[in-house]
Amino acid sequence: MSKSNFDSSELNYLNTLAAGLVHEIKNPLNAISINLQLLNEDVQDLDLEEDTKISSRIQLLQKEVRRLDNILSDFLRFAKRPILHFEECDINGVIESVLDFIGPEAMQNSIRILKSFDTKLPKCKLDSNVIKQALLNIILNAQQAMPSGGELIVRTYQNGDNVLIDITDTGVGIQKNKIDKIFQVYYSTKKTGSGLGLPTVKRIIEENKGTIDIRSEDGKGSSFLIKLPVNSKSKEK
Ligand SMILES: Nc1ncnc2c1ncn2[C@@H]1O[C@H](COP(=O)(O)OP(=O)(O)OP(=O)(O)O)[C@@H](O)[C@H]1O
Ligand SMILES: [Mg+2]
Incomplete structure (x- = not known):
């Protein structure tokens, strides 16, 4: 559950306000970036003795401008809330398409993908595009947690009125005292890392009337368990 003290219309208003502010900052930042590039070229044309020193200062500034721009772009991506389109989805098919996408990179990183899908899974009413985005974020994290390879185990099953997706990796795991932090914005x-991947995942799953839980053991791996209601009457906005 969100611990926010704002109601959703206040949050929407704040989001719009913040996105506007970000745009206002991005424009002059872009102008600064272009001018730094021109300045660098001018310095090189002058053929001064100290030009490498000046040039490296300019490059440092350019790097910082790029970093700021990336932070702002990440924020905009996070703040943007797409209008959801709910439809009857076959969860196994949705997962399969994400795994197809990630497959070649996983293979390159010596990650073995093991699938255990319940073929009799009922359909769920979801926005499959945003669910794909959430699954991709979790799987990318899993991949990054296994820099020297490992196993990615994806399981689906039904439990009462819910469809469950279990995504387990044999990666570095998460220390007990850090587990509470991973869904925090910017952690x-x-x-x-932007630290916006898992907050986005949580938001998407909750907007699809589901929940997400994690179990992890430091040094052994992590499991993300997504619970989605079968045929939920999700609110379309
Ligand atoms: N499967 C995992 N194994 C180990 N640690 C994880 C795993 N998934 C997430 N984490 C931890 O949670 C943190 C937050 O994850 P999150 O996806 O929100 O951000 P990020 O991956 O650091 O950045 P970004 O998603 O923008 O690339 C990660 O930095 C990492 O420490
Ligand atoms: Mg991530």
Whole structure:
């Protein structure tokens, strides 16, 4: 459950406001970036003695501008809430298409994909595009948690009125005291991670009337368990 103190219309308003602010910052940032590039070219044309020093300062600034721009782009992607289109979906097929997409890269990284699908799974009313995005985020995390290879085990089964998807990896795992943090916005232990992957996953699953839980053992691996209602009467907005 979200711990936010805002109701959804207030949140929508804040989101719109923040997205507007981000756009306003992105434009001058873009101008700064172009001017830094021109400045760098001018310095090189001048043929000064100190030009490498000046050039490396400019490059440092360019790097920071790019970093800021990436932060803003990630935020915009996170804040953007697509209108959902719910339809009857075959979950196994949805997972299969994500695994097809990730397959070649997994193979390159010595990751073995093991599938155990319940073929009698009932259909669920979902937005398959956003669910694919959520599954991809989880699977990419799993892949990144297994830098020297391992196993990705994907299982589907039914339990009462729910369809369950279990995505398990044999990767680095998560320390007990960090588990509560992984769904927090901007929490990342990766050099270039935005920390928006799992918050996006959680939001998508909840918008599809599901839940997500994690079990993890430091050094052994992690399991993400997604529970989705069979034929949920999801609210279309
Ligand atoms: N399967 C996993 N195994 C181990 N740690 C994980 C796993 N999935 C997530 N984590 C931890 O949770 C953190 C947050 O994950 P999240 O997907 O939100 O962000 P990220 O992967 O760091 O960045 P991004 O998704 O933007 O690339 C990760 O940095 C990592 O420490
Ligand atoms: Mg991630």
